[in-house]
Amino acid sequence: MKSKIIAITTILISNIAWSAEPVKPIQPANDINLALMELGKKLYFDPRLSKSGFISCNSCHNLSMGGTDNLPTSIGHAWHKGPINAPTVLNSSFNIAQFWDGRAKDLKEQAGGPIANPGEMASTHELAINVISSIPGYVSEFKLVFDNGNINTENITSAIAEFEKTLVTPGSRFDQWLLGDKNAISEKELAGYQLFKNSGCVGCHNGEALGGTSFQKMGLIKKYQTSNPAIGRAAVSNNDSEEYFFKVPTLRNIELTYPYFHDGAVDSLEKAVNVMGEIQLGREFSQEQTEQIVAFLKTLTGEQPSFDLPQLPPSVPSTPKPEPYK
Amino acid sequence: MKSKIIAITTILISNIAWSAEPVKPIQPANDINLALMELGKKLYFDPRLSKSGFISCNSCHNLSMGGTDNLPTSIGHAWHKGPINAPTVLNSSFNIAQFWDGRAKDLKEQAGGPIANPGEMASTHELAINVISSIPGYVSEFKLVFDNGNINTENITSAIAEFEKTLVTPGSRFDQWLLGDKNAISEKELAGYQLFKNSGCVGCHNGEALGGTSFQKMGLIKKYQTSNPAIGRAAVSNNDSEEYFFKVPTLRNIELTYPYFHDGAVDSLEKAVNVMGEIQLGREFSQEQTEQIVAFLKTLTGEQPSFDLPQLPPSVPSTPKPEPYK
Numbered sequence: 119m120k121s122k123i124i125a126i127t128t129i130l131i132s133n134i135a136w137s138a139e140p141v142k143p144i145q146p147a148n149d150i151n152l153a154l155m156e157l158g159k160k161l162y163f164d165p166r167l168s169k170s171g172f173i174s175c176n177s178c179h180n181l182s183m184g185g186t187d188n189l190p191t192s193i194g195h196a197w198h199k200g201p202i203n204a205p206t207v208l209n210s211s212f213n214i215a216q217f218w219d220g221r222a223k224d225l226k227e228q229a230g231g232p233i234a235n236p237g238e239m240a241s242t243h244e245l246a247i248n249v250i251s252s253i254p255g256y257v258s259e260f261k262l263v264f265d266n267g268n269i270n271t272e273n274i275t276s277a278i279a280e281f282e283k284t285l286v287t288p289g290s291r292f293d294q295w296l297l298g299d300k301n302a303i304s305e306k307e308l309a310g311y312q313l314f315k316n317s318g319c320v321g322c323h324n325g326e327a328l329g330g331t332s333f334q335k336m337g338l339i340k341k342y343q344t345s346n347p348a349i350g351r352a353a354v355s356n357n358d359s360e361e362y363f364f365k366v367p368t369l370r371n372i373e374l375t376y377p378y379f380h381d382g383a384v385d386s387l388e389k390a391v392n393v394m395g396e397i398q399l400g401r402e403f404s405q406e407q408t409e410q411i412v413a414f415l416k417t418l419t420g421e422q423p424s425f426d427l428p429q430l431p432p433s434v435p436s437t438p439k440p441e442p443y444k
Numbered sequence: 445m446k447s448k449i450i451a452i453t454t455i456l457i458s459n460i461a462w463s464a465e466p467v468k469p470i471q472p473a474n475d476i477n478l479a480l481m482e483l484g485k486k487l488y489f490d491p492r493l494s495k496s497g498f499i500s501c502n503s504c505h506n507l508s509m510g511g512t513d514n515l516p517t518s519i520g521h522a523w524h525k526g527p528i529n530a531p532t533v534l535n536s537s538f539n540i541a542q543f544w545d546g547r548a549k550d551l552k553e554q555a556g557g558p559i560a561n562p563g564e565m566a567s568t569h570e571l572a573i574n575v576i577s578s579i580p581g582y583v584s585e586f587k588l589v590f591d592n593g594n595i596n597t598e599n600i601t602s603a604i605a606e607f608e609k610t611l612v613t614p615g616s617r618f619d620q621w622l623l624g625d626k627n628a629i630s631e632k633e634l635a636g637y638q639l640f641k642n643s644g645c646v647g648c649h650n651g652e653a654l655g656g657t658s659f660q661k662m663g664l665i666k667k668y669q670t671s672n673p674a675i676g677r678a679a680v681s682n683n684d685s686e687e688y689f690f691k692v693p694t695l696r697n698i699e700l701t702y703p704y705f706h707d708g709a710v711d712s713l714e715k716a717v718n719v720m721g722e723i724q725l726g727r728e729f730s731q732e733q734t735e736q737i738v739a740f741l742k743t744l745t746g747e748q749p750s751f752d753l754p755q756l757p758p759s760v761p762s763t764p765k766p767e768p769y770k
Contacts, residue, residue: 163508172519177498182489182756193498193768197523374758386761427753430508432700435712442519 140315140324143293144209144370144420147284153263158281160428161274166249168239170195171440175278179207181423184374185285190382195240202348203382206375209368211283213330218364218380220333221354225279230271243271249438250274255431287371287420303417310414313407318399328369328418336362336380339400346381373416387412466641466650469619470535470696470746473610479589484607486754487600492575494565496521497766501604505533507749510700511611516708521566528674529708532701535694537609539656544690544706546659547680551605556597569597575764576600581757613697613746629743636740639733644725654695654744662688665726672707699742713738
């Protein structure tokens with residue numbers, strides 16, 4: 119009885135501990151439709167959603183590499199050089215909106231974008247539907263999963279979004295600390311977290327994903343120097359006051375999602391922290407402070423999504439052919 | 445006791461049954477060094493072996509798609525159009541040599557080829573070694589796996605080859621039939637197999653992989669019409685008499701490994717069977733015969749390799765950067 123009370127007390131203290139923090143532990147995915155997720159996983163890995171038959175969602179949001187491609191900007195159809203750094207798909211369900219400029223309201227809307235973007239997968243929704251509809255294995259799976267059995271953009275993107283909802287990364291050392299294991303992070307890492315809070319980083323990088331909760335100006339205090347022409351949120355809202363406002367990126371798994379910023383111009387966490395201090399907070403971190411913050415950031419790597427590589431149902435002779443060179 | 449005798453007798457009969465056949469069941473992989481295989485799996489999925497940081501072994505030998513890219517010829521660095529159809533990696537350990545022209549004697553030698561091929565991964569062995577050597581997670585894993593701990597081409601390709609040795613596909617319906625389950629295939633499929641044997645297909649497509657055991661002339665009876673300039677084995681041996689000799693491709697998982705032939709020019713199994721009949725055997729199959737053979741071929745799809753998508757150790761700032769556009 120006594121140990122039970124102690125256990126409950128510990129849980130209460132733990133909950134109080136992190137409920138007072140501006141950062142919350144990542145919750146494992148729940149309320150998942152498993153059949154829909156499995157279908158979405160196949161589609162996520164299926165390069166036949168691209169015109170070339172070569173590029174899948176996983177090409178640029180590679181789940182072996184923190185849900186990114188680790189390139190400054192992505193490679194698209196015909197080796198097109200993308201305009202912006204591919205954000206990680208990990209924990210993207212926590213974002214208030216999708217894309218750096220938030221032009222898609224949710225994962226489902228986002229999933230339709232790259233398929234029809236000439237510089238990314240370069241297909242069309244019509245072609246993608248024709249391809250998927252020609253594949254017997256998909257036809258039966260769509261019938262199984264959807265009441266209407268329809269193969270359309272609505273259902274294709276719903277399935278991909280359902281899979282993406284599962285791509286959360288709980289269990290990081292920092293979350294273990296938030297949940298009450300005071301030995302899960304070192305003193306240096308904890309000092310980094312305190313500094314992260316006290317110096318204002320957490321003003322934007324907060325919530326479960328330490329980001330994704332707001333749009334903020336890149337270069338709040340001092341202009342960010344970049345050759346990248348993206349103007350961010352203003353391109354969506356047509357509101358000049360939102361120029362260079364970008365969705366605050368998540369810091370979860372940040373050790374895996376290099377290079378950093380919307381232009382992918384920075385390779386090291388040290389430099390990223392220093393640039394942020396300078397242009398967002400108007401302060402210069404000492405080397406020790408930078409090391410502490412970076413040490414903290416590296417505690418944010420969670421359990422990566424773990425699943426069998428999916429097997430894709432084969433095309434048949436009537437399936438529209440990939441056209442990499444047209 | 446009686447049931448035991450019956451069981452043993454059944455096994456003996458089964459063994460006799462298939463030991464008399466020119467096709468053998470695929471044996472599951474054995475004698476595998478697990479740590480070496482796990483390292484090889486990471487390398488197989490790691491696009492940092494390419495100059496662009498975008499192309500991995502799995503890009504063209506996609507294990508979600510029968511170990512191929514399902515393209516006539518592969519897409520390489522800077523969207524280079526490859527010269528020849530990517531053969532499946534599945535069951536490639538059964539091949540007498542690797543590549544269509546057999547220019548690599550084994551999987552290990554093969555694995556080094558694409559890394560340094562300017563039209564494929566476009567890296568160099570030196571660069572690949574520098575990249576892998578810069579990544580702490582790989583450094584420790586190479587130390588764990590190899591006595592000498594060296595990160596060199598020898599060890600990189602050994603690891604990839606060890607993983608590829610595991611990419612066998614036992615358990616197809618046809619193998620179940622070979623192993624004694626007479627209900628595993630239909631009458632039509634069995635008729636297809638008989639025809640496959642009686643009409644001479646099995647002369648080249650034999651052994652565990654139904655292929656991979658010899659080089660044969662493409663167009664033995666009648667010239668194969670193609671715009672593909674590959675001359676096959678003659679390019680390796682400098683022996684004109686081997687012009688258009690290619691390694692006989694495996695028929696295992698043939699339903700998944702379209703399009704067919706070294707030029708990837710044929711999309712349907714029906715057409716592939718008819719072309720083979722015409723140019724290799726000098727005969728024309730009736731529609732019924734074609735359907736029977738195709739039905740048989742579709743029984744050769746085995747259990748696909750099943751494993752967790754690997755997680756790759758992250759680069760660090762000193763890691764040589766991908767250069768997609770140089």
